[in-house]
Amino acid sequence: MKTFIDFDAVELPDHLRATRERVREFLQREYLPNKSRLGSAFSPEFSKLCGEAGYIGMTWPKQYGGGEKSFLERYIVCEEMLAAGAPVWGHWVADRQSGSMLLGYASEEIKNDLIPKIVAGELIFCIGLSEPDSGSDLFAAKAAAQKTSEGWALNGTKLWTSGARQAHYMIALMRTEKPTEDNRRHGLTQFLVPMNTPGISVRPVKSMAGDSEFNEVHFDNVIIPSDNALGEINGAWKQASKELAYERSGSERFLETFGVLQALADYVHQNPKVHLQEALGTLVADLYSFRQMSLSVAMMLEQGKAPMVESALVKDLGTFWQQALPERVRSIVGGEGDFGDQTELRSVIDRMLKIAPKLTIQGGTTEVLRGIIARGLGLR
Numbered sequence: 583m584k585t586f587i588d589f590d591a592v593e594l595p596d597h598l599r600a601t602r603e604r605v606r607e608f609l610q611r612e613y614l615p616n617k618s619r620l621g622s623a624f625s626p627e628f629s630k631l632c633g634e635a636g637y638i639g640m641t642w643p644k645q646y647g648g649g650e651k652s653f654l655e656r657y658i659v660c661e662e663m664l665a666a667g668a669p670v671w672g673h674w675v676a677d678r679q680s681g682s683m684l685l686g687y688a689s690e691e692i693k694n695d696l697i698p699k700i701v702a703g704e705l706i707f708c709i710g711l712s713e714p715d716s717g718s719d720l721f722a723a724k725a726a727a728q729k730t731s732e733g734w735a736l737n738g739t740k741l742w743t744s745g746a747r748q749a750h751y752m753i754a755l756m757r758t759e760k761p762t763e764d765n766r767r768h769g770l771t772q773f774l775v776p777m778n779t780p781g782i783s784v785r786p787v788k789s790m791a792g793d794s795e796f797n798e799v800h801f802d803n804v805i806i807p808s809d810n811a812l813g814e815i816n817g818a819w820k821q822a823s824k825e826l827a828y829e830r831s832g833s834e835r836f837l838e839t840f841g842v843l844q845a846l847a848d849y850v851h852q853n854p855k856v857h858l859q860e861a862l863g864t865l866v867a868d869l870y871s872f873r874q875m876s877l878s879v880a881m882m883l884e885q886g887k888a889p890m891v892e893s894a895l896v897k898d899l900g901t902f903w904q905q906a907l908p909e910r911v912r913s914i915v916g917g918e919g920d921f922g923d924q925t926e927l928r929s930v931i932d933r934m935l936k937i938a939p940k941l942t943i944q945g946g947t948t949e950v951l952r953g954i955i956a957r958g959l960g961l962r
Contacts, residue, residue, distance in 0.1 A: 633703030
């Protein structure tokens with residue numbers, strides 16, 4: 583059976599080693615000495631430092647302040663930031679996907695106003711996709727936008743919106759017409775929504791880790807200008823599909839619990855037993871495989887493709903792997919009762935166990951992703 587899933591082998595060019603060294607020097611200078619002060623997720627100060635260093639909007643046109651670098655160079659920067667646990671989430675969504683959406687579909691006035699501010703690390707974006715009654719099934723979206731004499735009136739609710747409390751803007755997928763019998767994708771439109779617009783209320787959704795990264799966002803007759811509609815009215819599914827390819831394929835899909843693997847490596851270095859080394863080697867081999875798949879998607883994006891199926895596969899496999907990683911590491915070292923004086927390892931495992939459950943929600947639920955993959959394999 584012919585498949586439509588393809589991961590080409592990608593080797594990073596040697597000249598990008600210099601980029602990796604520069605990023606590491608930047609982290610050593612700007613992040614690690616100030617780790618406790620900068621915070622664990624959102625740090626406007628750190629985002630502005632990244633902007634000054636040229637690490638935001640790296641692939642975007644210089645006309646708007648971007649660096650016109652390759653996707654692979656950007657990939658190295660993101661990889662090093664995540665591996666170090668840097669507080670990148672203040673600019674992450676805008677850099678990863680929202681800025682590219684604005685470049686592709688916003689008016690010149692909006693691009694000239696917002697893109698340079700994103701590049702400078704001054705703006706936080708969030709994504710309004712999932713809803714309480716439809717989850718990640720975007721075709722079932724009910725939050726609506728209606729054309730009025732003032733622009734567009736938004737009503738409805740978005741759920742699992744990461745960073746909504748901190749965000750300055752949301753790119754929201756709203757229903758502008760009912761789907762047709764022969765096209766369930768019809769009737770969806772994307773909008774640029776300033777989060778300080780009257781009628782928007784945000785309710786934090788607390789996780790078992792004690793944080794409130796996820797949020798519920800309610801729109802009550804929120805009026806935005808006509809020009810804030812992005813791209814094709816009623817035809818945004820193609821746009822959203824490309825946006826999700828950016829969101830689902832990056833190294834955050836297998837590096838968010840990377841700290842526990844680093845802690846295990848330190849533990850094995852102190853206890854070089856054969857079975858521990860073999861277990862560590864297996865996990866590192868898994869990680870390398872996900873990285874190669876993710877790099878392949880980055881190359882496809884650089885070539886202007888929209889690798890929806892491949893990015894869904896990276897997200898599905900990668901998030902399940904990193905979700906299971908803390909428990910696997912705990913089993914490898916013999917369980918909580920046998921940690922001895924390894925209090926740091928135990929602390930990292932406990933923290934990552936609380937973070938792990940959310941990973942299969944971010945970027946689309948497992949059921950939706952596997953439906954996309956099944957279509958790519960010709961199974962549905």
